[in-house]
Amino acid sequence: MRDIVFFLFFLPFVYLAFRVPFLGICAWIWTVLLVPKNMLFGFAADLRFTYILAIVTIISLVINRDPFLRKPGGTLYVLMLLFLLQSSISNMFSIGIPVLGWAVWSDFFKAMMLVTFILMMLNTRNRIETFIKLMLVGAGFNIVFEALKFLVTVGSYRIPGILNSMLTDNNLFALGVLMLLPLFIYITPTLKTKNLRLAFLGFSGLCAVCVIGTFSRGGFIGLLIVGWRLLQKSKKKILFGFIGIVFASGAIFVAADGWKDRMETIDDAKSDASFLGRTTAWKIATLVALDRPLIGGGQDSVQTFQVWDYYYREIDKLDFLGLANAYRNRPKAAHSIYFQVLGDAGIPGILLFLGILFTGYRMSKRLSKHAHQDWIRGLASAINTMLLAYMVSGALLSMAYYDVLYAMLAVLICIDRLNKQDIENLTRFTSPDKDNN
Amino acid sequence: MSIIFFLISAGLGIYFMLEGDKQDKEDQEAELEKKK
Numbered sequence: 001m002r003d004i005v006f007f008l009f010f011l012p013f014v015y016l017a018f019r020v021p022f023l024g025i026c027a028w029i030w031t032v033l034l035v036p037k038n039m040l041f042g043f044a045a046d047l048r049f050t051y052i053l054a055i056v057t058i059i060s061l062v063i064n065r066d067p068f069l070r071k072p073g074g075t076l077y078v079l080m081l082l083f084l085l086q087s088s089i090s091n092m093f094s095i096g097i098p099v100l101g102w103a104v105w106s107d108f109f110k111a112m113m114l115v116t117f118i119l120m121m122l123n124t125r126n127r128i129e130t131f132i133k134l135m136l137v138g139a140g141f142n143i144v145f146e147a148l149k150f151l152v153t154v155g156s157y158r159i160p161g162i163l164n165s166m167l168t169d170n171n172l173f174a175l176g177v178l179m180l181l182p183l184f185i186y187i188t189p190t191l192k193t194k195n196l197r198l199a200f201l202g203f204s205g206l207c208a209v210c211v212i213g214t215f216s217r218g219g220f221i222g223l224l225i226v227g228w229r230l231l232q233k234s235k236k237k238i239l240f241g242f243i244g245i246v247f248a249s250g251a252i253f254v255a256a257d258g259w260k261d262r263m264e265t266i267d268d269a270k271s272d273a274s275f276l277g278r279t280t281a282w283k284i285a286t287l288v289a290l291d292r293p294l295i296g297g298g299q300d301s302v303q304t305f306q307v308w309d310y311y312y313r314e315i316d317k318l319d320f321l322g323l324a325n326a327y328r329n330r331p332k333a334a335h336s337i338y339f340q341v342l343g344d345a346g347i348p349g350i351l352l353f354l355g356i357l358f359t360g361y362r363m364s365k366r367l368s369k370h371a372h373q374d375w376i377r378g379l380a381s382a383i384n385t386m387l388l389a390y391m392v393s394g395a396l397l398s399m400a401y402y403d404v405l406y407a408m409l410a411v412l413i414c415i416d417r418l419n420k421q422d423i424e425n426l427t428r429f430t431s432p433d434k435d436n437n
Numbered sequence: 438m439s440i441i442f443f444l445i446s447a448g449l450g451i452y453f454m455l456e457g458d459k460q461d462k463e464d465q466e467a468e469l470e471k472k473k
Contacts, residue, residue, distance in 0.1 A: 002440055005440060005443075005444070006443065009443070009444065009447040009448075009451075010447075012451050012454075013447075013450065013451070013454070016451075016454050016455075018460065019458075020461065021453050021459075022461070023457065023458060026450075026454055026457065027454070029448070030446075030450050034443075034446060036443075039439045041441070067465055067468050067469070068464075068465070124461070124464050126457055126460040126461055127457065127461065129451055129457075130454065130456070130457030130460075130461075133453040133457075134450055134453060134454065137446050137449040137450050137453065138446065138450070140449075141442050141443060141445075143445035144442055145438075145439060145442050192456075250443060269462070291471075299446075373463050378447060409450055
């Protein structure tokens with residue numbers, strides 16, 4: 001029954017994607033963040049919804065004429081493609097388990113396909129905002145569902161993350177939700193009806209509840225950063241601060257002692273087993289990069305047992321850092337976007353990754369201050385806060401290939417192009433040469 | 438329970454897509470006018 005209902009509601013998405021190409025990528029991101037697979041158990045569970053929408057979007061692009069279609073380009077896009085290329089080369093010479101590495105690569109490749117389509121089609125304000133709305137209602141499904149489970153069980157339910165997605169554990173989910181919070185705040189005033197604005201305001205509050213409900217320490221630090229940044233930029237500081245405090249303190253009250261005990265371990269992280277596991281993973285990733293500086297170990301290789309065991313023998317080379325090590329027989333994920341890329345793709349990989357983040361951060365900062373239109377300044381500022389949360393909280397999480405990050409960087413390139421177009425138009429209309437001619 | 442949240446998410450998704458489609462048509466017409 002559930003599968004039939006889902007299927008019936010999925011059909012309009014396919015139809016609209018077929019009729020209008022840019023709606024194809026809107027439906028695509030909705031499906032990626034909703035993760036329908038988790039709620040289906042019958043015939044629809046095996047359907048590859050994202051794949052179907054990607055194919056429909058390509059067909060739609062071929063058969064429909066789109067006056068706003070543009071070639072993808074820009075420094076940031078080139079950096080992303082080079083990063084994909086470097087990851088491919090690293091995987092070809094992987095020292096880990098190739099199947100696992102290529103599975104990560106496949107997700108990253110799909111993210112790059114989405115980026116390419118975004119750059120081709122999202123060339124108006126309406127298209128960009130429709131895309132963001134679909135992204136938020138897709139993610140909103142999981143955010144509302146998980147946050148309510150946490151509140152209804154009075155904090156005894158710990159939000160575990162979303163299966164079959166890139167946010168499979170609590171820490172990753174916390175950061176994924178945090179990254180969407182600035183977008184919720186940006187999009188809410190643009191909605192046409194009061195009810196929708198209220199609903200989205202509620203979603204924003206539930207984002208904070210979700211982060212607290214994951215019991216993620218990195219997520220909590222990120223929440224403080226995002227909350228502070230949003231408060232700084234808000235025009236209604238007192239109202240925003242009040243709503244933020246109500247939601248956060250309500251969730252903390254519900255989570256009670258278990259949550260507070262967990263957060264207090266931030267102070268003595270150096271003796272915490274989980275933290276020791278992370279620092280050991282960082283050391284192993286560094287040793288892999290030192291051994292294979294040009295290509296790294298290949299995606300997902302550092303956490304495979306044979307690689308971990310092999311490089312653990314040399315771990316005393318990094319003893320000067322003064323950090324104790326976790327057990328040799330317990331391989332761990334890199335637990336840091338930076339060390340993840342360093343171990344996976346070597347020095348060129350980390351340079352490209354840092355280049356992507358640095359370029360994106362600078363571009364969003366510039367646009368948030370100097371763009372001609374208010375909405376571009378607002379959206380750039382939201383993306384800037386999102387990037388800041390990613391760069392800070394991501395230092396403790398393996399999330400380097402997260403599709404939403406690359407999709408929003410692509411949106412950033414789109415708004416930069418629109419801003420340049422504005423400047424060109426302004427100079428054309430105000431140029432004295434034009435008047436003379 | 439999840440089906441209710443799904444229906445809300447899908448309903449909102451379709452609503453936003455239709456709204457976006459309508460606005461896009463207006464944008465395309467304006468673009469054509471500008472080119473003329």
